[in-house]
Amino acid sequence: MGKEIVIGAVPVVVAFLVFIGVNVAPFIIAALILSFLFFFVTKQGGMSMAQKRTTVDVPKTTVKFNEIGGQERAKKELKEALDFLIHKDSLKEYGIRPLKGLLLTGPPGTGKTLMAKAAANYTNSAFVAASGSQFVEMYVGVGAQRVRDLFKEAKQKAEKNNQDTAIIFIDEIDVLGGKREGSQHREYDQTLNQLLTEMDGITTSEHPRVLMVAATNRADMLDDALLRPGRFDRQIVVDLPDMKARKQILEIHTKNKPLAADVDIEAVARDTFNFSGAQLESVTNEAAIYAFREESKEITNRHFSHAIDKVMMGEQTDRESTSEERERVANHELGHAIVSEVVRPDSVSQVSLRPRGQALGYVRQSPQQDRYLYTLENLEQQIMIALGGAVAEEMLYGGRSTGSRNDFEQALRLVNTIIDSGLSQLGIVKMDMVGKEALHEERQRILNELLDQTRAILRTYFPVFGHALNHLLREEVLNGDEFRVMLVEAQALPKKNNIEEIETHLMNA
Incomplete structure (x- = not known):
């Protein structure tokens, strides 16, 4: 309130002084000078406070490579690069230049940060860590100063602890080292340029020797200048575990x-x-x-x-459905489970009617072996599994529900994969160069053929619905072994091979 009074009073006082003939020019000039000094001191204070947060105090790491499960290939590559720091004298015989930077790439949660900490422990190096977001600042030059301070602190920490090497770890480096867009000048362009300069300044003869380690989930977003040999010499993929x-x-x-x-x-x-x-x-x-x-x-x-x-x-929700919805969801999930078990034996781990997250029910599958390469047959099987729920609803209720939306999205995505991989009747094509009508006809052909196959499977195993439905509605969970027993029992029962018989069975039930 006092600030508003002062701001309102100043013009009144100036006007009064002018009215009585006082020369106010010196007062205005003095006020402008004082305002400029106040702004400059405040900004410098803000910059100095920002610069004090340049580095991160990281305690001595105790993580070891044998405490990190899996990732044997990634650990082997990383250890080899670290051995260049440990056995630097023997490298001269082969003329090997020690690596300056290592980039760990891979999905979130795969252990990239753990591997960086283990690297520091493996080499008995000083370890300094930072996040890419710490270098993005509103003040010009602060990010670049933080990069300089980071390298400076790593060397000082190694000298203080009498260590020959230091490891600088930057997580989420894509925030700091993203691609530069033309000639547009941005604050983090200066920060990236400073990082490139510091990495170029790493020499193999300096003491202590510095190794740069960074991690990112999006290596494709990094600037090319950062990825060239002599900066990040080696990219190590830390992938999902098998x-x-x-x-x-x-x-x-x-x-x-x-x-x-x-x-x-x-x-x-x-x-x-x-x-x-x-x-x-x-x-x-x-x-x-x-x-x-x-x-x-x-x-x-x-x-x-x-x-x-x-x-x-996700966590189980308290969402309560009507008895009709529960029955429809149960039959929908049983449709998925039946098709999955027929086309991929022993793949169903559990059928659940307990709502979790946005799902009212779900089928958990457990493949007998990890698969990373898919044939046309594999993709068609997965599409049939996705369509199983909607086909079950059609057969049992004469129509579909909105619960099939995500299943259709998955099926269409897999159909596009078939076409884009050259596995469809269109042959080897680039989807951008094929007409929309031709693509639509091919998608419909694939889906219609797989819908017919899915209906045939569910007709064959139709008695499973009645048997498994009662158990699922009562217990809310049906494990894979119990479900497989029901499938075997269903094969011994009379088959209902047409929709009319199915509808009659439902009406009587």
Whole structure:
């Protein structure tokens, strides 16, 4: 309030002084000078405070490579690069230049930061860490100053601890080192230029020697100047763990947990296909939390099953559906499960009617082996599984519901993959160069053929719906082994091979 009074009073006073004949020019000039000095001091103070936050105080790391599950190839590549720091004298015999920078790339939660910490422990190096977002600042030149301070601190820390090497780790480097757009001048362009200069200044003969390690989920967004040899010499992919690696990670995170005799770590690893290391750690922690809630002395297989569902789908919701909706959702999920088990035997781990996240029900699949290369048959099978829910609704209720929307999106995405991979009748094509009408006709052909095959499978195993539905509505969960028994029993029952018989069966039920 006082500030507004002063601002309002100043013009009045100036006008009064002018009115009585006083020369106010010296007062106005003095006021302008004082305002400029005040603004300059305030800005410098803000810059100095920002610059004080340049570095991050990181305690001595104790992480070791054998404490990181899986990633054997990535760890081997990283260790080889680190050995250049340790055995620097023997490199001269081969004329090898020690690497200046290592870039760890891969999805979130795969252990990139852990590997950087393990690298510092492996080489007994001073370790300084920062995040890419710490270098983005509104004040011009502050980001570049932070880069200089980061390298300076790494060297000082190594000298203070009598260490020969120092490792600088920058996480999320894509924030700092993104592609530069033409001649547009931006503050973080200066920051990136300073980082490039500092990396060029790393020499193999200096003491202490500095190794730059960075991590990103989006290597494609980095500037080309940053990725050239002599800066980041080696890119190491830290990918999602495979079956063997998932088992190792789970064993590491369950060492200090009381597991029941029925817990099969290999089965848990199989059920967590495409999980990252962070998600696997969360599964073991959530399983322990479920056991704690029930005051159970041991963590059972049921706790792990609940934990996998929670990490995969989210927390169970209190959403209450009508009996008609529950029955429709149950039959929808059974349609997915039947097709999945027929085209990929032993793939169904669980059918659930418990709502989690946005899903009213779901089928959890556990592939017998990790797959990274897909044939036309594999893709068609996955499309049929996605269509199974909608086809089941058509057969049982005469129409579909909005619950099939995500299934159709997945099916269309897979159809586009078939066409784009040259596996369709269009042959090897580039989708941008094919007419929309031709693409639409090919998509419809593929979907119609697979819809017919899906209907044939569900007709053959139609008795499973009636048998499994009662169990699913009552228990809300149907595990894979129980479901497979029902499929075997259904083969011995009379088959209803046409829609009329199916509708009659439903009306009588």
